[in-house]
Amino acid sequence: MKKTFPLFLLFIFGILGIIPFIVPHPIVQDTNNFLLNVFLKILAAFALILGLGSLLRVHMDKIKRKRQNWQYSWVLIITFIITSIIGLFGGVTGEGILPTRIGSFSFDIWTLYFNIEVPLGATMFALLAFFMASAAYRAFRARSSEATLLLVSAFIIMIGVLPLGERISHHLPSFTQWIMDVPNVAAQRGILFGVALGMLATALKIILGIERSWLGGGGGE
Amino acid sequence: MVAIAPPTDVYASDTPDDGGGVVTIQWQLSPDDAYLDGYEIYRSEDNVDYERVGFIGKGRTMYEDETEDGTNYFYKIAALIDTMKVYSETSKPVMSSAQWIDRNKINIIIAIIIFGAFILYFTYHARKGKELYIRKIAGLQAIDDAIGRATEMGKPILYCPGIGYMEDIATIASLSILGEVAKKCAQYDTKLINPHVEPIVYTVAREIVKEAYTQAGRPDAFDPDSVYFITDLQFAYAAAVDGIMVRERPATNFLIGWFRAESLILAETGASTGAIQIAGTDQVSQLPFFVTACDYTLIGEELYAASAYISKEPILLGAIKGEDSGKLVIVGILIAASIIGLLTTLPILNLFR
Numbered sequence: 323m324k325k326t327f328p329l330f331l332l333f334i335f336g337i338l339g340i341i342p343f344i345v346p347h348p349i350v351q352d353t354n355n356f357l358l359n360v361f362l363k364i365l366a367a368f369a370l371i372l373g374l375g376s377l378l379r380v381h382m383d384k385i386k387r388k389r390q391n392w393q394y395s396w397v398l399i400i401t402f403i404i405t406s407i408i409g410l411f412g413g414v415t416g417e418g419i420l421p422t423r424i425g426s427f428s429f430d431i432w433t434l435y436f437n438i439e440v441p442l443g444a445t446m447f448a449l450l451a452f453f454m455a456s457a458a459y460r461a462f463r464a465r466s467s468e469a470t471l472l473l474v475s476a477f478i479i480m481i482g483v484l485p486l487g488e489r490i491s492h493h494l495p496s497f498t499q500w501i502m503d504v505p506n507v508a509a510q511r512g513i514l515f516g517v518a519l520g521m522l523a524t525a526l527k528i529i530l531g532i533e534r535s536w537l538g539g540g541g542g543e
Numbered sequence: 544m545v546a547i548a549p550p551t552d553v554y555a556s557d558t559p560d561d562g563g564g565v566v567t568i569q570w571q572l573s574p575d576d577a578y579l580d581g582y583e584i585y586r587s588e589d590n591v592d593y594e595r596v597g598f599i600g601k602g603r604t605m606y607e608d609e610t611e612d613g614t615n616y617f618y619k620i621a622a623l624i625d626t627m628k629v630y631s632e633t634s635k636p637v638m639s640s641a642q643w644i645d646r647n648k649i650n651i652i653i654a655i656i657i658f659g660a661f662i663l664y665f666t667y668h669a670r671k672g673k674e675l676y677i678r679k680i681a682g683l684q685a686i687d688d689a690i691g692r693a694t695e696m697g698k699p700i701l702y703c704p705g706i707g708y709m710e711d712i713a714t715i716a717s718l719s720i721l722g723e724v725a726k727k728c729a730q731y732d733t734k735l736i737n738p739h740v741e742p743i744v745y746t747v748a749r750e751i752v753k754e755a756y757t758q759a760g761r762p763d764a765f766d767p768d769s770v771y772f773i774t775d776l777q778f779a780y781a782a783a784v785d786g787i788m789v790r791e792r793p794a795t796n797f798l799i800g801w802f803r804a805e806s807l808i809l810a811e812t813g814a815s816t817g818a819i820q821i822a823g824t825d826q827v828s829q830l831p832f833f834v835t836a837c838d839y840t841l842i843g844e845e846l847y848a849a850s851a852y853i854s855k856e857p858i859l860l861g862a863i864k865g866e867d868s869g870k871l872v873i874v875g876i877l878i879a880a881s882i883i884g885l886l887t888t889l890p891i892l893n894l895f896r
Contacts, residue, residue: 344648346562347641369742373772376745380771390790439776446778450804453811460814461835510827513843517825519658519873520844521712523866526659528715532666532862535719535850 329531336529378402405434475501547575547622549629550582555618555637563612563641569605570631573622576601583621583628584608590617590633598623610639654873661872662865669861677860682821682839683852689819690727693794699734700724701793703784703809705824706777707801709743712847713825717800718744718751719850720823724797725752729759736787737770740780745772781805785812798822798837799846802829810836823849 335357342354381395409431411420416430423429462473481487482498527533550570558565568584579601585593586608599606610616615636621628669675693700702721707714721737728735737752739745749770756765773783785808788796796813798806799822806822806829813820814836822833823841833840841849848866851859 344645344652345643346560346645347643348562351562366743369746370775373739373742373745376749376768376771377773380768383768439779442782443776443778446782446808447804450807453807457807457811457832457835461831513827513830516844516870517827519866519870520825520847522655522658523662523862523869524712524716524847526655526662527859527862530659530663532662532858533719533850535722535854535859 325534329534333529333531336525340529374402405431408434547578547624547627547629548573549622549631550620551631553618553620553631553634555616555634557637557639558607560642560645560647563639564609566608566610566616566618566637566639567605568608568618568620568634570620572602572604573629575622578624580623580625582606583623585619585621585630587617588614590636593617593619612639612641614638657872658866658869661869662862665861665865665868666858667861669857669864672857673861675857675860675864677848677852677863680841680845680848680852682823682841682845683849685819685821685839686724686853687727689795689797689821690724690731690733692819694731694733696794698794699736699791700728700795700797701784701787701791701813701818702735702737702797703800704737704739704744704748705798705800705802706740706780706805707744708741709747711801713801714741714744716847716849717823718748720797720799720846720853721748722751722755723850723853725755726759729756729761729764732761732764734766735769736791736793738780738784738787739770739772740775740777742772742775745770777803777805781808784809788812788816788818792816793818796820798824798833799841799849800824802826802833807832807836813837 338354338357342350345351378399381398383389384392384395385399408420408422408429410418412418412422412430413420414430415432416422416428422433461469462476463469478494479498479501481490482494482501487494487498524533550573552571553568554570555566555568558567570582573579573582581598581600582603583595584597584599584606586596587593596608597606608616608618615638617636618634620631622631665675690700702724704714704717704721707717709715725735725737727733735752737748739748749767752770753762753765753767756762774780787793788809789812793816796809796818798809798813798820802809802824803826806824806826810820810822810833820837821839821841822837823846824830824833825843825846827843830840830842834842848863851863
């Protein structure tokens, strides 16, 4: 029963997921929209509570056991509590019962999000440039025939897209474009083709109950 | 005063294969189409009072009008030059309705049934004990070694399922692999760290890991805090996982699932800590980053085959075999269609026309 019931539910909801693809009738489409837009959101809300509970438990445990860098866990917990109070009682843009403005200084959730989270996210994203440079260095070391091929084609493309490429040869930009349009697209389509069919097969295997690893490493039947 | 001819043969019909609420109106162009500004579409419920419901440019012969199901409508089209209009004949009455089957998708359903039949056929043979050969996938063969290495070093294993939602197939495939990895971690008594960005994925992963420990006969070894939620923000998650890599120094990093721009941030940080890295995603744009920064990469469909490959369950291997056979048939059809497509461009074929 412990495994049969989830498999039964999965089969039912899997079929319910396929039906809207072929049935355009509003009864089916509205049910599907309800499942995706309402039911799933309710489920996500409960899952979020569990998630936040897990986050707090991990950090409380870290503080309790005085694990490495446990002091930072206080930062998380205090920030969590303050943000929760502001969010719950101050409203999104300060329309709640809790005042979220002192003079011209506003600290509602929207302001905090745009002035703290967005710049911090952008900072992490900016690091990508440096990681790209180090990854490029690693990729361009011609240690194997594939890496050499990668190095040569990358070199051609880098030169080809610059005005310098046009100066070297009139054919270089069009050759660069050919590399991008033909071998590159062919390889990408090959992968995407396999991915599309693999997705279909995986979905079928799960709906039909053949693939059961998601039940906890049990593999097949 | 210039006389213009109206459009002719106005025909209104219920738009096929839709959820209702739309009528398609078609007509023959006015002979003076080249001089027109366009066509105005008029609608009436009683064939007496008409209201303008749309305008479309010249040279166009079709318009889709939003309607109410179960009501009869009459249409007429006006050819328009400046303020001058010439009306067509009225169409026959039409009523929109919702359909139960989209006939355009029947071919896809047939293909899915054939594909499913291949899977079931090979699964059936696998169940009967038939030996099935699956090609070796280096990234999956390395999983055992990677877990063994972590055990020998006494260091944890980091399993990162990416930032996908539960409905992403890559995330589902990743969780299937997580089940197998968790089982091996339980057998070897190796610490597993499994941080999450999506609350639903977190709750599912937690149950999977717990069940894996139970199946391995070590339910007591399951640490509920080994699977945890961090944040639902992409780069905050990347920063947190980077922190785990640097602080905890896992011996093995699994980066398997649905990734976006954070893929390279995670993979490069992991590489700098000296961990063995096994990555896998179906996101073509992220694959080069993983190939560059990780030791092994599961490319596209290899990710979906992974759980079968690791568990070595004959039935799952049979399903993989069926999947490959289905692909072979589709590849054969594509090649045949490409050859026919190429041949039709050859002048010699004109001889047979």
